[in-house]
Structures are given as C-alpha cells and as structure tokens.
Amino acid sequence: MTPLKGANGPSISIDGEARYESVQVFAPLNLTLMAEAWTCLLGPSGVGKTTLLRALAGLDSEVTFTGSIQASDGLPLTGRVAYMAQSDLLMPWASVAQNLSLGPKLRGERVDQERVSRLLDAVGLREHATKRPDALSGGQRQRAALARTLMEDQPVILLDEPFSALDARTRADMQDLAFELLRGRTVLLVTHDPGEAARLGDKIVIMSKDGLTEVAPPASPAPRGVDDPETLTAQGQLMAKLRDNPRNAA
C-alpha cells in the first residue's frame, strides 16, 4: 500500500433538521454515510444539500442545524474532515506546491515535503509545482485542490460539487482520479448531476423538499464507465426521479 492511502473512514450518521431563522431549510431527516465509500447526495439547488454538508464540516452558517452527527468509531468529526468546493479555493498568490502545504502551515505544523511531491505526482502536476494557480487550466486547478484535500489526510472527505464547473471530459477524468485517490475514506459528494451520482455512488440519495429518498446504485462497483449501459440507465432513472418530484417541477 502506498502511504498516500488514508485512514479508514468511519460510517457517519446524521440526524436532524435545519432552519434559517424561523424558516425550515429541511425537515428532520436521517442520512447515513457508508464507511470507506462514496455517498452521493443528489438534488436540485436550494433543498439544503450544502447546508447538510456544512453542518458535517462544522462550518459557520446562517442556517442552524439541530440534531446529531455521529461517527461509527465514536469520535467527534471535528478536525477529521477535509473539504473541497466547486471553486478550487487556491490562494492566487501562492504556488501550487505552497497551496498544497496550506493546511499544515495554518496549523503551525511542519510541512511534509515528500508527501507534497508524491501528491503532485499522483495528480500529475509535478512540472507545475512552482506555478501560480492562474497559470493553470480549470482541470489542473481542480487537481491541485484535490491534492490539497489529500494533503490533509483525513478519514472523511466532503465534496461540494467540486467537478461541476469543469468541461465534460475533464469532469469524467477528475471523477476517476478523485475516486482512485480517495479510496478507503468516507466520502460525501453533493452534486446536482445524475450522471456523476450514477458513476460514483456506492450509495445514492436524492434530497428534495419532501426529504431523502435512497436509490439503489448500479450493481457494478464504482467508478463506473461513462458508457456503461447500466450506469446510463441509472443516470436516466435518477434524472426522471429528479424531474418527477412535483414540487421541483415548479
């Protein structure tokens, strides 16, 4: 095993509701993230997917989440999650390599330069290590963000639509790369793309105003081929389910 592989991700159980002042963002719900697997949370904008993810990440929010979040190993999640957003959040004034070492530097820890180089290799950015993010393409930037996420070496990974701004081909490449590199960790992927959920989900959950609906993923193991018939069927069914919901259709 290469040392890049992470600690074993626990399963995580979320139970609770979210409110913005007196308005309910989502009703009481229960979601379990499978240990060491990808849970894809699919749904239209505005149903509270990101709110749920932020609650897991322990991020400040105007929306208040009340309820419980429990990991199967009984330890708190604080300090054990790594977060990747749609925007790459690379510091524009720092080189790619410096961006990878952001976490240790922010905690006042020593930077493991060897790990930085290994991760740069893993995401294919070695020759771009000294470049600033604005010299990179969108796909390269997202690869740098993925490497920075892995640098944190956390058992739980929270992905908030990290591939949605990429072109179709780069997106598929990133999905494969991320799935490969994040093996062994517990991943929550928030997405509005049925195709992405069908390719990557070990567990697929649709979130709507009415709550959560679990949908059985295709039988073959993720990541599934972009042209795999079963995956394409699942993608179509997910899309139909998303559209079916009368409240979403409005």
Add this chain to the structure above:
Amino acid sequence: MRGLGGIIAALAALAIWQGIVTLTDVPRFILPSPALVAQTWWDNRALIAEHSLVTLTEILLGLLFGVGFGVLTALTLAMSQSARVVMQPILVFTQALPVFALAPILTLWLGFGLGSKIVMAVLIIYFPVTSAFFDGLMRTPKGFLDLAQTMQARPLAVLWRIRVPAALPSLASGLRLAAVYAPIGAVIGEWVGASRGLGYLMLLANGRAKTDLMFAALLTLGIVSVLLFMIVKRATQRWSDQGALLR
C-alpha cells in the same frame, strides 16, 4: 503610449500658459511666463534642491509612520471585535475633524522643525491607509475562511497567510492615496510655521512678490509628488494585479 499622452498634455498646458502671458501682457509678479519660471528654477536650483530635500524627508518619514500606524491599526481592528467597537467611532470622529485646523497647534506643540510636519503628514494619511487595509482584511473571500476552518487553522495563521495577502490589493490603493496626501500634509505643516522646506520657500517667495520663484517651488513639489506616486504605484502593481484574481 500613456507616457506620450502625459507629455502632450504638459506641452499643451505650457503653451496655453505662455499664450495667456503673451496675449494679456500680465505683469510678471502676477503671472510669470513658463520661460521665466524655468530660468528662475535653474538659477535657484541649489536653493530649491535644499528645500526640496527637507520636504522630501518630511514626506518620506510621514509615509513611513503613517503607513506603519495605519497597517498596525487595521490589523488590530481585524483581529479584535472589541477593538472595532471602541476604535471605529474614534477613527471616524478624527476623520470628521479638518486635520488642517490642527496644523497651528502641532507647530505650537512640536515647534518649527521636522516633527510637526511629519505628524501632519501622518495624520493625513493614517485614515486612508487604515480604512483601505481594514476593508480588505474584512473582505476575505468566504470560501478561503471556510477552507481554513475545516483545516483547524490558528487565527493568527489565517490572518498572516490568508487575510493579509488577500487584503494587499486594498492596501495598495491605500498606499497610493497616501503617496498623494503625504506631500499635502508636509506643505501645510510648513505653511503654518517653518524655516525650511518647499512650502516655506513658496510663502517666502510669495511675500516678496517673487512669483516666478513661487511657481518654481510649486512645480518642484508637483514633480516630487507625481514621482512619488508613480514609484508607489509601480511598487504596488503586483498587489493590485493580484486583486483581479480574487474576484
């Protein structure tokens, strides 16, 4: 291209100036011709240089302390909620006072030397620098702060490694304002009470109807200010460019 535009504008202004003098035949103690001013400037170059050096020293020291205090204040305000509550009203109040009105009292307290002029320059540039940098520090992209929070970052490390670099474009605009304001502060200080400096030289020349010398000193001050602004703009250009990447 822009340099060429500046030269054309300057030549046009000189031509209009010379035209007015030639057409109206105005006495030289009211409006000397550009040629006469140039002649006077050259004849008095040693005198002007000596006084310029004094004013330049005041400006640079004023900039140094004004920017230093401004940056420290902005950092304090950004880090501490209670500092914001206490200091922000004070800052606004001091800005509501016409700083120029303080010049005589500064001269009374600090004398005719460099001190009162430096303090005057500091007072003028302190607020723009503080306010520009503080604004920048409070407008860190939220995603960066979220990321830092999930990384269990220390607050001081977030300030130093994320908020300050992200605020450098704002600090750059504050510094440019400071470069423009500092010479004004120094000269006002000199007008109220001084025995050296370009402001003093202007008053002296004016009082003796040596309008050509007054203009020579004024133009020198203008050139010093423009050069200072250009140097600061050049030095902070990288920070400003970086601002575009943050949007």
